[in-house]
Amino acid sequence: MSLTRRRRALRGAVLTATAAVLTTFVVAPAAHADPTATDVAAPSSDATAPTPAEPPVAAAPTTDAAPTSDAAPGTEATPGTEAAPTQARPTEATPATEPAPAADGTDPGDVVVGQLMQAWPDPTAEEHAHDEHGSADGDHAEEPLSWIEPAEGDAVRVPTDALPDVEVGSTLAVTVGDEVTDEASTEQGIEPAVEVQAATVVDAATPDPTTASAGTAPTNTVTAVLVLPAGASPDSTTIGTVVDTLNGAVSSFWSEQSNGTVRIAAVAGATGWVRSSQTCSSAFALWNDVAAQIGWTAGAGKHLMLYVPPGTDGCAYGLGTVGSSIGSGGRSYVQAAALSVMAHELGHNFGLGHSSELQCDGSLETGTCQTRSYYDFYDVMGISWGQVGTLNTVQADRLGLLPAAEEVALTGSSASTTVALAPVAASSGTRAITLTAADGTVYHLEYRQPSGRDAWLGDARNAYRLDSGVVLRRASTGSDTSLLLDGSPSGSSAWTSDLQQALPPGAPVAVGGGAFVVRVLATSPSAATVSVQTAANGTPTLSAGQALVAGQQLTSANGRYRFTFQTDGNAVLYRADGSVVYATMQYTRGGRLVMQSDGNVVTYLADGRPTWDTRTWTSPGATLTLFDDGNLAVVRPDGSTVWSTGSDVGGVLRGGRSLLAGTELTSPSGAYRLAQQVDGNTVLYGPGSRVLFASGVYGAGLRLDVQVDGNVVVYDGRGAPRYDTGSWRDAGARLVLSDDGSLQVVRLDGSTAWSTGADTPDVLRAYGSLTGDASLTSAGGRYRVVGQTDGNLVVYRSDGRVVSASGVYSPGATTRMQPDGNLVTYDRNGRPVWNSGTWWAPGSRLVVAADGALRVVTLDGRVVWASRADR
Known part of the structure; x- marks a missing residue:
């Protein structure tokens, strides 16, 4: 029977018996050496530090370079001579087996039963330089290499992505296919992989119970061997140097780091160099060959560490299997008898990446x-x-x-x-x-x-x-x-x-x-x-760097207000009764609200795109605080406020809030009210139902929105804007109705962006109107002008005598002071029937003078129209 057929029969028998669970080994990524420094001596004070832009590469330390030809070991050393370390003869023992490459030992359709092993290859110097100086294309890590290692015979390399959900160390039955050519085999000299046609987990990997926390870690015995892979030449290193380094610096390091839990005892596996027919391109074959020659067997707390000469073809600076615990043992090779690489490879054996x-x-x-x-x-x-x-x-x-x-x-x-x-x-x-x-x-x-x-x-x-x-x-x-x-x-x-x-x-x-x-x-x-x-959830303050995610909230100290980042992404300030004080009106499902270190409060989508902010990025260290009066504010470290929703008092409509048809905003005393009427008109009423302001926009389904950009807009049912205050440059501003009758858009700093002006009984300002017997009264009360129900605009003296009249009769008419400065009477159908002709004087107001005259007065105080005075 051929060697291949014998292996196939053995694997089939193992599959039938469901396979014995083997000790779990995972090959770690190769250790990465700095070519500018070693563990032997610290850099001298005048040494030039490596340039950070030129990172270390996977090469041996310069102090461990291969010796020159006159230091090469003699090939005819006399037995019994007290030879110098460089004179040791390589062991001539024949390897126990002469395994063929893994791909040569399998045919398509073969079933291989063994443990899944993985290794992360160390990049070459050129590859590392490319990674360092190339473009960043996201999170990047070397793809691991994978093998199936049977109880007998060679490990078989398989594509890593063929077994994405299998735990390393699990025993598998794998049906293999044709050889696969990949970068590892063509550029790194690694043995070829074979296709995975089918795979079954025979025994899943389980944790090793010998952990430090369990207090059961055995003494770690490290068997050190000087090894010459095929084609390598020995250097001046002695087995004594390797063993002494392990028992000295390496043992002290791990004992110190573990408070004595990790105990290392190193012994020599051979007195001289052991020659192998294997190379580092097949690390498992190299380890197995050396183990067979010196009689080493794996077990708990047992380590095999090979020293290979620096610069040996195909060898990394160091490579070690990754175990499951401090006591699981393992295999490794190194190119230097140095603390850094030896302690590193033992770290892999202990279970560290x-x-x-x-x-x-x-x-x-x-x-x-x-x-x-x-x-x-x-x-x-x-x-x-x-x-x-x-x-x-x-x-x-x-x-x-x-x-x-x-x-x-x-x-x-x-x-x-x-x-x-x-x-x-x-x-x-x-x-x-x-x-x-x-x-x-x-x-x-x-x-x-x-x-x-x-x-x-x-x-x-x-x-x-x-x-x-x-x-x-x-x-x-x-x-x-x-x-x-x-x-x-x-x-x-x-x-x-x-x-x-x-x-x-x-x-x-x-x-x-x-x-x-x-x-x-x-x-x-x-x-x-x-x-x-x-996390700030439930507290009044969001500090720099903190965030609210869906369902989290700030709560005022008195419990009367809560600012919630909702699951729909809208951030809403609520009163205790559930009514809304303020809302960002942004919907960022799956996102978050962040108090940034620059002072800006930002809502982000799940993908990191910003959707809303307070525009306070010039206030580093600021906090977002919810006060007991319902004020949500961005507060600088010096206590000043850079952004605020304002205190929750009557007469305030904040950004994100609306007046819908049939609702109104009232001043704190209730003397004035802003009504969003069912006919669509937005009207400010004073005492006696006097109209102080009106949008003059009509239609079903209209609403008034105070936008987060500061603009107050009346929208129709289709979402089209019909009227606005023009204050879109004032983010965070609020609409305030005061007890003096003024309706204002107030900025975050307290200044006014737009206003109807205070209610004085002798003045009709832009947007104000007289209708339904509403009137103005002169200072002192001697005269009053009435917008009568019959449409006539009449000035009366206190004794009832008529001083002047427009002479227009149109029941249901309204007289309005327009923002362009024109005083106009409109019939019930909205057609103008009388006007002052002052449309060229924007911002003007109508004043009932102390002499009984009506005057249209410009912003600079000029009279551009007047009725006759009382004689």
């Missing part, structure tokens, strides 16, 4: 964003460079290494608080603030300060000029389990040079869509004082 950075175009975490893989330079799970900082609290929490006593945990329903945050490198105190948003997203705040393991932040070793201060991370899944957020975000054009991510002191930073607002109030060597304001 990478520590990367999320960059968004001028914002914290919304809009156009990209994931900058490995770019958390503070953390061991970020890029491998010369400094290794404290394990960040997102990663520590993932491993169960963040004690409850060292964190303050908050949710959106928690009370606002201020926390003294200890440096994350400290051994005690509050080292993290965790914020859990309503959707389950978890954020961590920690304080990076030059002390302990982070002491390098304060001296020349800080080659990338990283910030000291409070930093914010978001827990994630996949290859990047920790995402560093930029507290001072740049535009996308500056992404490649922006490595400063600390939160700016004093500035409000909205987190979790506004569920939390974070401020760094003060910093010292021992602590950072951090304020966290939680």
Whole structure:
């Protein structure tokens, strides 16, 4: 039977038996090395820091370059000689098997049973440079590679998108098809993938119980081996150097980060170099070959770490399988006996993904964003460079290494608080603030300060000029389990040079869509004082950075008013009885209302488009406050008001409110009323039903709207405007009817944008009219003019004698003072039957003089028409 047929028979038998569940391994993204620094020595004080625009690439540190030819190992070393490390002879043991490439071991239609494994390939230097200098096209991460690893035989690579919903580590029965050519095989030298024709989950992945929080983590035994993949040449590194680094710097690091929970003991798997016929392009085959040669077997707490010479073809700087816990064990290879890469690969074995950075175009975490893989330079799970900082609290929490006593945990329903945050490198105190948003997203705040393991932040070793201060991370899944957020975000054009991510002191930073607002109030060597304001729902004030989402509201302290962001997106100010005081009249279903740090209050659609705002963007630090008198105001830090709906008093109609047919607005005393009549006319009545103003617009279904732009408009039933005050440039203005009879459009600053003027008994202003025996009375009361029911306009003396009359008889007529300055009598059909002929004097008013004369007086006081005076 051929080798291929034997494998097929074995796989069929395993499928029939439903398959034994294997230890879960996931290959991590390859470690990313900084070519300008190593763990061996800190940069000298006169060393030139790397240019931030030229990021590190996946190459070995310069100090670990392959030796020159005169340092190459001798090929004829004498046995028994106390040879220098460079003289060790590679082991000549023959690999236990000589497996063929995976694609050669399967035929279309074969069923392969094994575990789903994944790996995120480290980009080449050229690819990384392209990512750094290319355009930002949204959130980006390398697509992982996937394999099915059977109990026996070679791992078979499959397209990742063929198994999108299967948990890594699950046992599958996969029917394979033809070979698939992709970028990984053509450009990266990775073994070919095969098509997935069908797949069945035989045994779903389950969590490993050996977690640090459970207290069951075993001692991690690391078997170190010097390995020469096919075609590689040895360098001067000795197995003693590798083992000593593991038992020294690496063991100390993980013990320190875990308070002694993680214990590492390294041993040599072979005394010299082990030669393999496999290459790094098939990492599983390389690991399996070496394991067979030295007799290593996988198990809980057991690690196999290969050292391969720097620059070996097809090898990344480091690569490690991702386990499920501290005690699950794993496999890895590295190109340097250095703390950064060794601790990094063991971190993958413990279950950690990478520590990367999320960059968004001028914002914290919304809009156009990209994931900058490995770019958390503070953390061991970020890029491998010369400094290794404290394990960040997102990663520590993932491993169960963040004690409850060292964190303050908050949710959106928690009370606002201020926390003294200890440096994350400290051994005690509050080292993290965790914020859990309503959707389950978890954020961590920690304080990076030059002390302990982070002491390098304060001296020349800080080659990338990283910030000291409070930093914010978001827990994630996949290859990047920790995402560093930029507290001072740049535009996308500056992404490649922006490595400063600390939160700016004093500035409000909205987190979790506004569920939390974070401020760094003060910093010292021992602590950072951090304020966290939680969601404002139910409070009177919305602070900078906070937001209201559907169903949330501000409530005045006395409980009489509530400003609600409704599920339909309209933001409405209600009285306790449910009547409306104010509304934005914008419908942004699924959106939010945000009090921005620039002072502007904005409603946004779900896709981020703004739909309404208070136009107060020049008032940084302002708050939106609902006062006990019903006034909703944008208040600056100095206490001044920049925008307001005004107090809820009688006689006020605010933006977003309307008068419908048959309704009216009354002055506080009730002496004056503005009626939206059923005939469509909008009429201001004074005492005795005198008409002080009328729109003169008629029609069924008309309504008066006070718009949010400040304009007061009468609309017909079809939505067409029929009359307006022309005050559309005065956003936030309100319509006010006062006890002096004036109807005004009042701006937010209290000035008047439009007015009918106060009611004085001797004056008829523009839009005012006399009808149905309504009258004006001269100062002193000696004369009065009456718009009689018969249509005649008559001036009477107090003894009843007629002083003058228009001589027009038209029952039901109305005499109106027009805005163009003309005094006109209209019959009941709206036809003019008499006028003063003063249409060329806009803004003029009719005055009953003390001598009994009627005068049309211009705005500058000139008389342009008059009736005869009393003689």
